[in-house]
Structure formats: structure tokens, C-alpha cells
Amino acid sequence: MTRVTSVFNGNYSIPVHFLLSDLAERIDDEFFPGLSPPPPVDYLAPLRSAYDTQKGAALRKAIFPSFFHGKCQDPATGINPAGCPNPDCPVVCGTPGSMVHFYSRLRFIAFNETWHLLHRIAKPDSGVFREVQQNIEDAQTRYSRAQRRDSNLVFGRRGLDWGVSNSRRANGGVKSTLEGIINGIRFSLERLCGGSGDGRTNGLPYCSWENEMKEYILTFP
Numbered sequence: 134m135t136r137v138t139s140v141f142n143g144n145y146s147i148p149v150h151f152l153l154s155d156l157a158e159r160i161d162d163e164f165f166p167g168l169s170p171p172p173p174v175d176y177l178a179p180l181r182s183a184y185d186t187q188k189g190a191a192l193r194k195a196i197f198p199s200f201f202h203g204k205c206q207d208p209a210t211g212i213n214p215a216g217c218p219n220p221d222c223p224v225v226c227g228t229p230g231s232m233v234h235f236y237s238r239l240r241f242i243a244f245n246e247t248w249h250l251l252h253r254i255a256k257p258d259s260g261v262f263r264e265v266q267q268n269i270e271d272a273q274t275r276y277s278r279a280q281r282r283d284s285n286l287v288f289g290r291r292g293l294d295w296g297v298s299n300s301r302r303a304n305g306g307v308k309s310t311l312e313g314i315i316n317g318i319r320f321s322l323e324r325l326c327g328g329s330g331d332g333r334t335n336g337l338p339y340c341s342w343e344n345e346m347k348e349y350i351l352t353f354p
Contacts (some may be wrong), residue, residue, distance in 0.1 A: 134201075134227060137350060138193040141243045144342050148287050148325045149184070149247065151160035164269055165305070168276060176272065177266035183254045188247075200238065201227035202314075209244045229353045236343060244326060244337050248319045255315045257308065262315070266307050273307075291317050 165173070171232035202224055226232060232239055254261050324330040326340035 134197045134348070135189075135193060137232070137346075138189060138196060139348070141196075141350060142192055143190075144346075145243065145247050145340070148322060148340055149251070149327055152251070152318065152322050153181060155325075156314055156318070160269065160311070163310050163314065164273060168329070176268040178264055179261045179268075180251065183261050184251055187254065188250060191250045192243065192246050196239065197227050200242060201218050201225050201232060201235075201282075225254050229350045232247070232350050233347050235345060238335055239346075240341055240343070241334070244322070244334070244340055248322045251322075252315070252318050254316070257312050257315075267313055269307050269311065333338050 151219060153174055157172070157177055161173040167182070224237060253259075256262060313321070320332075321332045322330075323334060326334070327338035329332040
């Protein structure tokens with residue numbers, strides 16, 4: 134199970150990379166329009182780091198034992214339900230055959246846990262959210278000072294007020310805008326995986342890896 138989880142996480146490394154790039158572009162558009170700050174994906178480094186640390190345990194738990202189980206036995210009674218073991222057993226066992234039989238569910242579990250984990254890590258009351266927010270605010274301060282210094286050189290001592298973050302702060306601050314960006318995680322990943330971006334996954338055609346994963350799963354005894 135650990136190896137299957139690792140392969141799924143490896144498969145998701147590319148969609149997650151593009152997801153973070155998408156979030157970074159939104160940060161750039163919202164907070165630094167027309168400027169050329171450091172790559173905005175750098176501001177999301179705390180999110181990326183926390184995700185990489187937690188993804189293995191989180192996905193493993195979501196797959197096993199949250200859905201698949203070591204045996205077909207009912208965990209409450211310890212008794213095999215009638216007709217078990219077989220892939221359609223009421224208590225889903227974690228054998229390779231069962232995982233292949235329920236692959237459509239396994240595929241959705243991997244997608245669902247990936248976006249849920251990212252969203253949990255970056256919720257507004259989390260340390261990661263505060264770190265990302267601070268990164269953005271620090272960059273705003275640096276660029277506001279740099280612009281003011283450059284304008285002083287061109288327009289004299291008083292210069293012009295180029296305050297990069299003034300309008301955003303006047304409209305509720307960095308936190309509320311960043312929260313809106315983070316709330317788009319699920320639908321951004323859904324679109325990257327071939328869904329509609331409105332809750333319809335369409336079978337996640339770009340995040341399925343069905344043939345390859347079934348072949349890999351069936352290599353286990």
C-alpha cells in the first residue's frame with residue numbers, strides 16, 4: 134500500500150506543480166500587476182513544503198484504511214459477510230484484485246485527498262497561510278520602497294506614490310484576496326485533471342493513469 138501511495142503521489146507531482154503555478158499567476162495578477170518581482174511561486178514555498186511533508190501519510194490513510202481494508206471481515210464483528218471474499222464484498226478489502234476492481238473509486242480518492250490536503254494546509258487560520266501572506270506583504274513593502282526610490286530619482290525628492298499594495302489594502306487587505314485565491318485550489322486541480330472546474334470531474338482523464346496503475350498494482354501478490 135505504501136508503494137501504491139508513493140506512485141500516486143509521484144503521478145500527482147506534475148498536476149500539483151501546475152496548480153501551484155496557476156495560484157502563483159493569480160497572486161502576481163492580484164498583488165503585482167505590471168511588475169516583475171521574484172517568481173511568485175516562491176511566495177507559495179511554505180505550502181509546497183508542507184504538502185511534500187504530509188502527502189504520503191495523508192493519501193495512505195485516505196486509501197487504507199479509510200476505504201480499503203486488510204480483510205473482508207466486518208471490522209465491527211470480525212465475521213466475513215456472506216459471499217466474501219470477492220471484489221464486491223460489502224467491506225472492501227485491500228487486495229490487488231479489489232483495488233483494480235474499484236479503480237474508479239481509487240482514482241477519485243487520490244484526486245480528492247490531494248486537493249483536500251492542499252486546502253487544509255492553506256486554510257486562513259493556518260501557519261502556512263500566514264507565512265504565504267507575510268511573504269506577499271514583505272514583497273509589497275520592498276517593491277513599494279524601490280518604486281518610491283526610483284521615482285525620487287526621476288521626479289525629485291517628493292517623487293510619486295507608486296505604493297504597490299495601496300489599492301489592495303484599501304479593498305480588504307492581502308488576507309481576504311489570498312483567501313479567495315486559495316479557495317480556488319479544488320477547481321483549478323479539477324480542470325488540470327480534465328474536469329469542468331465546476332464540480333464535474335468527467336472521470337479525471339488527465340489524472341487517471343488507469344492502465345499503468347492497474348498493471349503496477351497487479352504486480353503485488
